Amino acid sequence: MIGALRMSRADTSSSISCSSTEVSSTNVSLQPKRCISYMTMQTLHDMRLSETLCDASIVLADIGHEFRIHRVIVGSCSEYFRILFTTSVPSEKYQLEIPGIPSSVMEQIIRYAYLRECDLTEDTMFDVYAAADFLLMNSLTEHCSACILDRLRLDNCVTIMLFGRQRASKTLQDAATMFILKHFPSLAQTATQDNELLQLDIDDVCQLLADDLLNVREEDTVWEFVLRWIDHDPSKRSKHIHRLMRTVRFGLLNTEYFLDKVKENQYVLASDETKPLVIEALTFLYDLEMISTKAMKEMKTPAIATPRLPHEVIFAVGGWGEGQSQSIIESYDTRADRWIKIPSEDPAGPRAYYGAAYIDRYLYFIGGYDGVEHFNTCRRFDMVLKHWQEIAPMHFKRCYVSVVALDGMIYALGGYNGSNRHNSVERYDPETNQWTLIAPMSALRSDADACTLNGMIYIAGGFNGHECLNTAEMYDPQTNSWSPLPPMLHRRSGVSCAALGGSVYVVGGFNGLIRLNTCERYDLTTRRWTACKEMYHQRSNFGLEVIDDMLFAIGGYDGVSAIAYVECYSPDANEWLEATDLSMMRSAFRAVTVSDLPNIKDYVHSNKENLINEMNEHRHGNSRSRAGIASTSASDVEDGLE
Numbered sequence: 001m002i003g004a005l006r007m008s009r010a011d012t013s014s015s016i017s018c019s020s021t022e023v024s025s026t027n028v029s030l031q032p033k034r035c036i037s038y039m040t041m042q043t044l045h046d047m048r049l050s051e052t053l054c055d056a057s058i059v060l061a062d063i064g065h066e067f068r069i070h071r072v073i074v075g076s077c078s079e080y081f082r083i084l085f086t087t088s089v090p091s092e093k094y095q096l097e098i099p100g101i102p103s104s105v106m107e108q109i110i111r112y113a114y115l116r117e118c119d120l121t122e123d124t125m126f127d128v129y130a131a132a133d134f135l136l137m138n139s140l141t142e143h144c145s146a147c148i149l150d151r152l153r154l155d156n157c158v159t160i161m162l163f164g165r166q167r168a169s170k171t172l173q174d175a176a177t178m179f180i181l182k183h184f185p186s187l188a189q190t191a192t193q194d195n196e197l198l199q200l201d202i203d204d205v206c207q208l209l210a211d212d213l214l215n216v217r218e219e220d221t222v223w224e225f226v227l228r229w230i231d232h233d234p235s236k237r238s239k240h241i242h243r244l245m246r247t248v249r250f251g252l253l254n255t256e257y258f259l260d261k262v263k264e265n266q267y268v269l270a271s272d273e274t275k276p277l278v279i280e281a282l283t284f285l286y287d288l289e290m291i292s293t294k295a296m297k298e299m300k301t302p303a304i305a306t307p308r309l310p311h312e313v314i315f316a317v318g319g320w321g322e323g324q325s326q327s328i329i330e331s332y333d334t335r336a337d338r339w340i341k342i343p344s345e346d347p348a349g350p351r352a353y354y355g356a357a358y359i360d361r362y363l364y365f366i367g368g369y370d371g372v373e374h375f376n377t378c379r380r381f382d383m384v385l386k387h388w389q390e391i392a393p394m395h396f397k398r399c400y401v402s403v404v405a406l407d408g409m410i411y412a413l414g415g416y417n418g419s420n421r422h423n424s425v426e427r428y429d430p431e432t433n434q435w436t437l438i439a440p441m442s443a444l445r446s447d448a449d450a451c452t453l454n455g456m457i458y459i460a461g462g463f464n465g466h467e468c469l470n471t472a473e474m475y476d477p478q479t480n481s482w483s484p485l486p487p488m489l490h491r492r493s494g495v496s497c498a499a500l501g502g503s504v505y506v507v508g509g510f511n512g513l514i515r516l517n518t519c520e521r522y523d524l525t526t527r528r529w530t531a532c533k534e535m536y537h538q539r540s541n542f543g544l545e546v547i548d549d550m551l552f553a554i555g556g557y558d559g560v561s562a563i564a565y566v567e568c569y570s571p572d573a574n575e576w577l578e579a580t581d582l583s584m585m586r587s588a589f590r591a592v593t594v595s596d597l598p599n600i601k602d603y604v605h606s607n608k609e610n611l612i613n614e615m616n617e618h619r620h621g622n623s624r625s626r627a628g629i630a631s632t633s634a635s636d637v638e639d640g641l642e
Helices: 038-049 071-076 079-087 103-115 124-132 138-150 158-164 170-182 185-190 202-210 220-231 234-245 255-263 272-290 608-627 634-641
Strands: 058-059 066-067 095-098 311-320 324-333 338-341 357-358 362-369 375-382 389-390 402-406 409-416 421-429 432-436 448-452 454-462 472-476 483-484 495-502 503-507 519-523 530-533 543-547 552-555 562-570 576-579 591-595
Touching: 038 103, 038 519, 058 071, 058 103, 066 071, 066 103, 071 576, 079 543, 095 185, 124 138, 138 170, 158 170, 170 202, 170 255, 170 454, 185 220, 185 562, 202 234, 202 255, 220 234, 220 255, 234 272, 255 272, 311 362, 311 543, 357 409, 357 591, 362 402, 362 409, 362 472, 375 472, 389 562, 402 448, 402 454, 454 495, 454 503, 472 530, 495 543, 495 552
Parallel strands: 058 095, 357 402, 448 495
Antiparallel strands: 058 066, 311 324, 311 591, 324 338, 357 362, 362 375, 375 389, 402 409, 409 421, 421 432, 448 454, 454 472, 472 483, 495 503, 503 519, 519 530, 543 552, 552 562, 562 576
């Protein structure tokens, strides 16, 4: 069968589409200087079907099915056939027997050789890949790889990982493994008896669970999966408990959970090998609770308490603080709960009250204000090369602008040019480096905020030059039109907006009298706004982003001064929790969550050894800072205008 065909060297990544090559009715070259015209190949394919000028046959040995072909066409696409056609004895050059390939698959193989077309489905893509791999058709294996990865999902990621390993495809294996690591919580929760994750052998399970990139917010997710995996076949798997426990970072659990769920577990109690691991974890957890502050400064973070690496980081750039616009860049490592200063400030200078979004490896910064000038200029930061670049300017100067990314485009909505508020909207295409004006909003809006959900753009609140707004509207890119939404519960300027769990959340802002700590959620189904749990801190002109299915409210202005406080909201618990503060008090910036950077380690906490000491200093530092009173800066006056 196909699975028994031998492996070839690893394939490489491909950007070829799964669909058939699209051509016009004229003689168009698919790849100039590299292949002849499509119409010529179509003629040759028709000649094959009518067996005109065919000079060889491929016979499927298992079923005796015969395909008449032109040797030069098939040999040019397959190294396997080329070698046979040029080195075999004469009788074998004209009739080749191929074992183990179904006729439907061979039909696709030959069709691809002639037309570079292959109709792949989920039922055929693995068989076609395996056959192409056996026949040394590298371009077809690349094509199949692209199509397989386009269909990568929770219910087939393990299959694709194992298939990639079997076929020696680093592209498939690495992509599927990373998908499993990123989506592990969802996979672990749905790990029923038939789930492929539970079918993995001990080596694969240990390799996944030990990986720094295993994307778990709480380490108990890992332990509970360990138990579920053993329970799948306890008579054979319980003996691996010691090896599995070494992949779990017990120092990240709380003591009560460890005592109840780990130490007293039946598999742990039944194995003498686990006792040293239990003692090590308990010693650390008790020390963490009882040790003095002075001693903690000398305590190094052990491996069992080292946080894993996140798949997403939050960037916070610039803003207004200490009486002036800023250039500082910080990234937030949600696993270590730490902000990291990035030494890659924009050489063009600082900006505040801008809009921001990201596409691929680029962070875009749109418009803004530096204390003197209102900008129509735009910049982008390459997060891989750490390089800044100027892009095309907007049609209008815009500070207090709302910016989102949708389907590879950047949208800039409303804003303030120093004299007037805008209702105009423009869209930036990174491919052409051009801004295009699109349908305007129904209302003048500056200091509003926007988000995207289900292919639509939602914008809420803002200031029209006379009053803070409680209105909201939605933009449909397909029709280039705006539709009104029901009014919010509160007027909000300097508001922040984000989509989470299929709803639009608006948080904080300024109602014309005070800064707000209130939050509300718009339900797309009921078309109603409902109140959510209030934040601990009132704030406007702050960063709001989603990470780990939680909202993070970052910095801002509380009506007295810029603040550095960060807190996160869990919709499931309807509760706000404190997180680590920014390194400085600032407002008038945008936060952007970026995922799947190849160099994610450049933006996460690196000094893991001293993490315990830092956590202790953070707890005491927060207590001191929250008791103090910060001085008012020049930004407070500017913030109050909106």
